[in-house]
Amino acid sequence: MQAEPKKTPAGSLVGQEYEVEVGPVAHGGHCVARNDAGQVLFVRHALPGERVLARVTDGEEDSRFLRADAVEIREASKDRVDAPCPYAGPGRCGGCDWQHAKPGAQRRLKGEVIAEQLQRLAGLTPEEAGWDGTVMPAEGDKLPPGEVPAWRTRVQYAVDEDGNAGLRRHRSHEVEPIEHCMIAAPGVSELGIEKHDWSGMESVEAIAATGSQDRMVILEPKPGARLPLVELDKPASVMRVEEHDGGIHRVHGRAFVRERADGRTHRVGSGGFWQVHPQAADTLVKAVMQGLLPRKGDMALDLYCGVGLFAGALADRIGDKGAVLGIESGKRAVEDARHNLAAFDRVRIEQGKVEAILPRTGITEVNLVVLDPPRAGAGKKTVQHLTSLGARKIAYVACDPAALARDLAYFKEGGYRVRTLRAFDLFPMTHHVECVAILEPVAKGA
Numbered sequence: 001m002q003a004e005p006k007k008t009p010a011g012s013l014v015g016q017e018y019e020v021e022v023g024p025v026a027h028g029g030h031c032v033a034r035n036d037a038g039q040v041l042f043v044r045h046a047l048p049g050e051r052v053l054a055r056v057t058d059g060e061e062d063s064r065f066l067r068a069d070a071v072e073i074r075e076a077s078k079d080r081v082d083a084p085c086p087y088a089g090p091g092r093c094g095g096c097d098w099q100h101a102k103p104g105a106q107r108r109l110k111g112e113v114i115a116e117q118l119q120r121l122a123g124l125t126p127e128e129a130g131w132d133g134t135v136m137p138a139e140g141d142k143l144p145p146g147e148v149p150a151w152r153t154r155v156q157y158a159v160d161e162d163g164n165a166g167l168r169r170h171r172s173h174e175v176e177p178i179e180h181c182m183i184a185a186p187g188v189s190e191l192g193i194e195k196h197d198w199s200g201m202e203s204v205e206a207i208a209a210t211g212s213q214d215r216m217v218i219l220e221p222k223p224g225a226r227l228p229l230v231e232l233d234k235p236a237s238v239m240r241v242e243e244h245d246g247g248i249h250r251v252h253g254r255a256f257v258r259e260r261a262d263g264r265t266h267r268v269g270s271g272g273f274w275q276v277h278p279q280a281a282d283t284l285v286k287a288v289m290q291g292l293l294p295r296k297g298d299m300a301l302d303l304y305c306g307v308g309l310f311a312g313a314l315a316d317r318i319g320d321k322g323a324v325l326g327i328e329s330g331k332r333a334v335e336d337a338r339h340n341l342a343a344f345d346r347v348r349i350e351q352g353k354v355e356a357i358l359p360r361t362g363i364t365e366v367n368l369v370v371l372d373p374p375r376a377g378a379g380k381k382t383v384q385h386l387t388s389l390g391a392r393k394i395a396y397v398a399c400d401p402a403a404l405a406r407d408l409a410y411f412k413e414g415g416y417r418v419r420t421l422r423a424f425d426l427f428p429m430t431h432h433v434e435c436v437a438i439l440e441p442v443a444k445g446a
């Protein structure tokens with residue numbers, strides 16, 4: 001079922017249709033095309049090389065670019081498949097961008113986006129970044145054709161006016177009610193969230209931990225609404241988002257889940273960050289440690305450390321004479337990191353923003369750095385500070401290739417070059433991709 005074009009104000013091109021040749025992929029889960037007026041169209045649900053009928057979803061007559069959905073495929077790419085999910089398509093669930101592409105093609109598209117961002121924002125070719133141009137699937141995600149990896153261990157459901165749980169439509173507050181999300185991990189699906197009446201709730205987040213049986217749901221009531229009696233198909237602790245302060249408080253059960261990675265158990269409190277794909281934390285620790293090759297006695301930083309995933313991995317490898325300083329802004333995540341790393345005497349976790357805390361530490365020299373910033377990246381000031389600390393190697397873990405490329409340009413100005421880059425498809429069916437760049441100082445005189 002396709003959404004009918006809505007009535008729109010004068011000047012708006014919403015609902016206008018153009019037959020277009022689809023050009024290259026662009027960052028954000030769409031491809032680039034042009035209409036006869038020379039306007040750029042960012043077209044979702046299309047693939048490079050296709051001829052499609054594109055219906056405008058956002059933009060006006062004088063806009064430089066328009067957003068559009070491919071509503072009819074006139075010449076299909078060989079990479080196209082019928083979307084396995086019944087809720088995917090123009091105007092439908094906004095959770096996945098590449099349901100209509102073969103898994104190998106999804107990874108190629110992500111690789112093309114990384115290459116384009118590196119070139120445009122950091123002036124780097126794949127060879128200069130030490131990257132072979134491939135995006136690797138996460139372990140266990142190589143499935144027979146047509147099967148979809150069920151990887152999402154954390155799903156935020158929105159609730160419609162009738163109390164049905166669903167997922168938000170693309171760039172919209174509207175809810176697409178669903179009976180089952182194909183990419184939800186079994187531990188989430190087994191809770192049966194979609195079967196229940198969530199009247200009075202704004203959203204319901206479901207979490208299923210990796211390596212333990214822990215599950216949690218976080219309910220966000222509408223203003224003034226009372227919590228429903230929560231009876232799920234599997235045991236789960238229940239938390240609620242408080243209206244007055246946005247804080248997350250325990251209703252019943254544990255206020256955290258236990259996640260296993262790198263041979264350790266991590267307590268992750270509600271609202272705290274943890275990678276969503278069940279293989280992600282192990283995959284990233286392995287890539288970071290293979291790139292950094294920590295030595296006994298190293299002094300290391302773990303910036304944006306969350307609940308201490310990389311700080312713990314570093315502490316394990318640098319021994320009693322080494323030391324790790326983690327910095328994290330989330331209060332609850334810091335409490336969890338301190339709990340998770342209590343066995344390591346020489347690990348310290350500071351709470352606050354990296355840009356404020358790092359200069360205040362008085363640290364002038366370190367051997368290794370891991371940084372894993374949020375989507376906005378670390379920014380020029382923090383990168384400049386890091387390049388002054390003389391680290392032998394720096395591992396940059398990035399969930400946004402644009403922010404990564406911007407920061408790599410600052411590292412280049414500061415005398416660091418990318419030694420290797422690896423990319424992992426930790427978010428199949430979506431446009432998201434995770435990168436690990438290993439940087440080294442450019443040798444003096446080079």
Ligand SMILES: C[S@@+](CC[C@H](N)C(=O)[O-])C[C@H]1O[C@@H](n2cnc3c(N)ncnc32)[C@H](O)[C@@H]1O
Nearest residue numbers: 273304305306309328329330353354372373374
């Ligand atoms: C991508 S997560 C990485 C967490 C951790 N490295 C992991 O893999 O589990 C980014 C973390 O940075 C924190 N954060 C966001 N902005 C920050 C800032 N300016 N300074 C310090 N921490 C920040 C977030 O709370 C989040 O825990």
